[in-house]
Amino acid sequence: MLTYDPDDTFAHRLDPRTKLAVQIGFAATALAHPTPRALLVLSAVTAVALVAARVPLGRALSAYRFALFILALAPLLSGVTLGAPWFDRSAATTSALASYRVLLILLVSAAYVRSTPVRDSRAAIQRTIPGKPGQILGIGVGLVFRFLPVLRGDLRTIREAMAARLGTERGVVDRASTVGVLGLTRAFDRADRLSLALQARCFAWNPTLPPLTFSRADYPVLVLAVTLACSAFV
Known part of the structure; x- marks a missing residue:
């Protein structure tokens, strides 16, 4: 990626x-x-x-x-x-x-x-679009860029664990459903941990962004x- x-x-x-x-x-x-x-x-x-x-x-x-x-x-x-x-x-x-x-x-x-x-992208969006809409878009872009690689890594780990347990010999539908359920479970767990981490770090709507x-x-x-x-x- x-x-x-x-x-x-x-x-x-x-x-x-x-x-x-x-x-x-x-x-x-x-x-x-x-x-x-x-x-x-x-x-x-x-x-x-x-x-x-x-x-x-x-x-x-x-x-x-x-x-x-x-x-x-x-x-x-x-x-x-x-x-x-x-x-x-x-x-x-x-x-x-x-x-x-x-x-x-x-x-x-x-x-x-x-x-x-990622921080520069967020700064560019928030300084181009004023107010709360720009802040929401900036936060969304930052979270997507940081969250997607983690989710892809989780899916890769799930596939490797299935392969180590001879999961490749199961049917395609069975494998896809297993990866999908475990992937969604991991994604929700990550989202909960992210929410807790943001609260612990006093998440702010208007952080200090890099100068552009x-x-x-x-x-x-x-x-x-x-x-x-x-x-x-x-």
Whole structure:
């Protein structure tokens, strides 16, 4: 799973608000223009984002392997018909283009995750959206980024324990139900412990967040973000 990795890349030096703006503009353009020519340009932007954050393409694809399976399956299911010609190429092509633009959005988000600390993301959200809504969104983002790796580790531990007890010889439905029940039990236990830990640490709605400042490198990237957002309406 992709997580923040300290480094001195160009993406690491950017303000998190700049990177969020690029993500929003990129997603808007990708969803508004699913044509092959537009996706080719967005592919180049994605490649630049991965290089700027120093994210290996193989690592990013591995992190999204389950999503990739669904994205690859969608064109096949869209093209299948109940009668002749049995497979509609135009429907499959449309679905494939839609899946590809989702993949590009995921890869750009991988560059953001790898180059942005959780506290900086929370600070960017809370300072962009004023009041309680921004505080709630900031807390939610922080908890998700910290909680998901723990839940994935719990599921991995459950699968390894089942394999050590010859659980792989049981039926697929039996294994899936066992992993699901134990995973939910662990998740609720983690949530209870998290709630207790927040209370013990005097959880505050408005903690001291890291300072955020725009540098010279942010301004051309902000121009790119605005250009991407505006292109969605063209």
